[in-house]
Amino acid sequence: MSHEIALKRLNMLKGHFRPSKDLKRELSTSTFNLAKAQESLWNTLPANYFETFECISELHGIPDPSLYNAEKDELRKDSNEFIIRLTNKMFEKGFTTPEKIAENIDAFNSGMISLGSFNFATCTRYLVQYGLYCKTIKNLGTERHHQELIDGCSLKTLGCFGLTEMGHGSNVRGIEITATYDKTTKEFILNSPTKTAIKFWIGALAKSAHNAVIFAQLYINENGQKVRKGVHAFVLPIRDRMTHTSFPGVEIGDCGYKKGLNGIDNGWIKFEDYRIPRESLLNRFADVTEDGVYQTAIESEGKRFGNSMSSLSGGRVFISRMSSEISLQSLSIAIRYAAVRRQFGPSDEETLLLDYPLHQYRLFTRFAEHFVHYLGANRLVKMWDKNLPKLLDEGNEQTEVIHALSSSMKAFVSWSSQSTIDECRKACGGHGYSFYSLFANILNFNDLHATWEGDSHVLTMQNQKFILNGIRKALKGKKVPETLEYLSLAQTTPPAFKGDFENIDELAKLFAQRASFLANKAAKALNEYEGGFEQGFLDLQSFELKDMSSAYHDNYCIETFRAFLTTVDDESVRFIFEKLLLLNFYTKMHNDGNFFVAALGLSQFEKLKKHINKSLKHLRKNIILLTQVLPFPERSMGALGHGDLQVYDRYLQHIKACKGVTERASWWKLAYTNSEQKN
Numbered sequence: 001m002s003h004e005i006a007l008k009r010l011n012m013l014k015g016h017f018r019p020s021k022d023l024k025r026e027l028s029t030s031t032f033n034l035a036k037a038q039e040s041l042w043n044t045l046p047a048n049y050f051e052t053f054e055c056i057s058e059l060h061g062i063p064d065p066s067l068y069n070a071e072k073d074e075l076r077k078d079s080n081e082f083i084i085r086l087t088n089k090m091f092e093k094g095f096t097t098p099e100k101i102a103e104n105i106d107a108f109n110s111g112m113i114s115l116g117s118f119n120f121a122t123c124t125r126y127l128v129q130y131g132l133y134c135k136t137i138k139n140l141g142t143e144r145h146h147q148e149l150i151d152g153c154s155l156k157t158l159g160c161f162g163l164t165e166m167g168h169g170s171n172v173r174g175i176e177i178t179a180t181y182d183k184t185t186k187e188f189i190l191n192s193p194t195k196t197a198i199k200f201w202i203g204a205l206a207k208s209a210h211n212a213v214i215f216a217q218l219y220i221n222e223n224g225q226k227v228r229k230g231v232h233a234f235v236l237p238i239r240d241r242m243t244h245t246s247f248p249g250v251e252i253g254d255c256g257y258k259k260g261l262n263g264i265d266n267g268w269i270k271f272e273d274y275r276i277p278r279e280s281l282l283n284r285f286a287d288v289t290e291d292g293v294y295q296t297a298i299e300s301e302g303k304r305f306g307n308s309m310s311s312l313s314g315g316r317v318f319i320s321r322m323s324s325e326i327s328l329q330s331l332s333i334a335i336r337y338a339a340v341r342r343q344f345g346p347s348d349e350e351t352l353l354l355d356y357p358l359h360q361y362r363l364f365t366r367f368a369e370h371f372v373h374y375l376g377a378n379r380l381v382k383m384w385d386k387n388l389p390k391l392l393d394e395g396n397e398q399t400e401v402i403h404a405l406s407s408s409m410k411a412f413v414s415w416s417s418q419s420t421i422d423e424c425r426k427a428c429g430g431h432g433y434s435f436y437s438l439f440a441n442i443l444n445f446n447d448l449h450a451t452w453e454g455d456s457h458v459l460t461m462q463n464q465k466f467i468l469n470g471i472r473k474a475l476k477g478k479k480v481p482e483t484l485e486y487l488s489l490a491q492t493t494p495p496a497f498k499g500d501f502e503n504i505d506e507l508a509k510l511f512a513q514r515a516s517f518l519a520n521k522a523a524k525a526l527n528e529y530e531g532g533f534e535q536g537f538l539d540l541q542s543f544e545l546k547d548m549s550s551a552y553h554d555n556y557c558i559e560t561f562r563a564f565l566t567t568v569d570d571e572s573v574r575f576i577f578e579k580l581l582l583l584n585f586y587t588k589m590h591n592d593g594n595f596f597v598a599a600l601g602l603s604q605f606e607k608l609k610k611h612i613n614k615s616l617k618h619l620r621k622n623i624i625l626l627t628q629v630l631p632f633p634e635r636s637m638g639a640l641g642h643g644d645l646q647v648y649d650r651y652l653q654h655i656k657a658c659k660g661v662t663e664r665a666s667w668w669k670l671a672y673t674n675s676e677q678k679n
């Protein structure tokens with residue numbers, strides 16, 4: 001499908017807005033060309049985004065997420081049924097054959113992101129199936145695992161990904177499940193020796209999966225000794241396909257109700273002398289011969305482990321994007337609601353929430369921030385897709401860059417998203433607390449992003465190590481990896497900024513100098529740390545090291561945005577996008593007084609407030625049209641945020657659509673004392 005047709009169809013999905021009084025008023029002040037803005041932004045979207053969107057929207061009977069409040073088992077059944085229907089549809093349309101998907105899982109996965117606006121559970125099921133189960137087989141397996149890959153891609157086999165255990169999540173190298181090779185039968189024997197060795201939290205395991213990828217400590221016999229060879233991955237059946245019950249030696253259970261995302265059947269699994277064939281070992285980087293000899297071309301256990309884990313960056317890439325997307329989704333809801341909601345005011349007609357400067361600050365500064373994140377995340381998805389064919393090639397530095405980048409993006413984007421979604425909920429007051437506003441759903445989903453696919457604090461430490469390595473390279477005059485070019489500025493003191501506050505290039509340079517300065521400051525603090533480098537690395541986590549990572553993240557997003565601006569040819573559109581970037585600069589500067597008071601001087605720093613207020617006023621004129629630039633369908637806008645701004649009508653429709661709203665309760669008699677009670 002051509003891009004143009006895709007845009008047209010997606011605009012149809014987004015809905016035609018009946019021009020309500022509020023919408024007419026809002027659009028009358030806008031200053032930019034909507035179609036041109038959409039074209040520029042949508043060009044940055046991941047491959048297959050529109051195609052998947054169209055496929056999903058053609059499936060009938062998918063409930064509106066803001067009306068869908070089913071119980072755990074029903075949610076799980078629905079998400080299972082839905083991915084099967086969707087995959088069939090994709091095949092039917094010829095977008096994907098199992099072979100095609102096997103070759104390029106990520107193009108498919110990018111499209112799956114669009115599922116998020118329909119149903120988070122189904123989107124997660126897709127990520128587990130393709131992004132974790134299939135991708136691990138593809139990246140860590142060899143030709144002998146091709147059939148498993150094809151079966152996984154076509155959904156003949158439902159799979160899950162078992163890395164985390166009851167006792168170990170972040171420290172994956174500490175997992176306890178053992179896989180011991182028995183050369184007499186040419187099998188591995190899986191065992192969970194302790195309670196903490198039980199695999200836990202595994203998505204799609206509790207009720208659905210036929211197969212699992214399981215990470216375990218590999219043991220072989222060498223000269224009569226049991227020798228540990230480190231963490232390795234295996235693909236294995238866990239349930240009998242005739243009965244869908246687990247095999248002897250495998251115990252599977254449900255992790256039960258969670259804070260959210262109950263449509264995913266997270267489970268636990270315990271092994272007791274469970275035998276699997278030698279070929280189950282995903283043997284791209286290491287193998288065990290029939291006679292029980294361990295063979296690998298990579299001597300270092302750490303390097304082998306690193307290779308096994310690098311394919312996991314994909315999950316972080318998608319989380320970064322998903323988090324920025326659902327923040328903009330939440331902001332669009334809150335902004336549209338505020339264009340209708342009135343409170344107080346000098347005259348009979350009360351003031352719109354959207355006209356209060358405080359409300360503008362709360363919502364527009366975050367809109368600008370997440371718009372910048374969104375572009376950063378879209379670029380990261382493209383970097384990931386491009387790098388995929390050579391992901392694990394020897395000497396491919398790009399994999400390391402993407403790992404560092406996705407680690408910081410996942411952390412900083414999902415952290416700020418959490419507070420943004422919460423702020424949006426509060427900005428809609430009491431109605432924001434309603435289930436139908438969708439905020440509870442979105443907030444609970446995003447909450448997980450801080451934890452799964454690697455705890456975000458632990459991930460920022462990986463990003464910090466990458467930057468510190470970069471500094472070492474820069475000091476030796478070696479080329480630094482992509483995203484660390486700013487280190488060449490070698491900034492050891494805060495620069496004195498005398499530039500123009502409207503000049504994006506000058507402000508971008510200031511942010512690059514800040515990233516360089518904070519990196520050098522952290523490196524110096526570590527080198528001079530009294531307790532030594534290792535202790536310093538722990539002690540300075542909340543201070544210099546976190547600031548260093550945060551500045552790296554800001555710099556990457558700013559550079560991405562500047563590159564994006566060069567692709568925008570319509571002046572009215574470029575102008576409005578520049579305003580978003582400038583507002584993001586000002587708020588970030590204002591929030592980091594430590595650095596920016598030193599760089600600007602106190603009186604210039606104080607002037608930031610004036611620049612912020614001016615930007616808010618300008619954005620006020622365009623903000624509703626800006627929400628229309630985003631490629632979100634109306635069904636992801638809950639009851640309060642549809643583009644036609646018919647807030648109260650739709651909210652009431654939602655309320656009334658629920659079963660039993662106006663009916664007398666079955667327990668009504670309890671509302672009366674015995675003496676009053678009717679028969």
Ligand SMILES: Cc1cc2nc3c(=O)[nH]c(=O)nc-3n(C[C@H](O)[C@H](O)[C@H](O)COP(=O)(O)OP(=O)(O)OC[C@H]3O[C@@H](n4cnc5c(N)ncnc54)[C@H](O)[C@@H]3O)c2cc1C
Pocket residue numbers: 128161162163164167168169170171200201202203258261266448451452453454455456457458
């Ligand atoms: C709904 C859900 C679905 C999941 N799905 C899967 C799945 O399909 N497959 C799978 O394998 N796993 C899955 N997980 C597990 C998830 O990936 C882990 O929970 C995650 O990696 C964090 O590990 P943990 O829970 O052991 O936390 P811990 O590592 O115990 O962390 C607890 C806290 O300690 C802090 N901490 C840890 N180490 C350090 C340190 N060195 N310095 C300072 N602070 C530290 C962390 O920041 C965190 O706040 C899922 C989890 C959930 C909740």
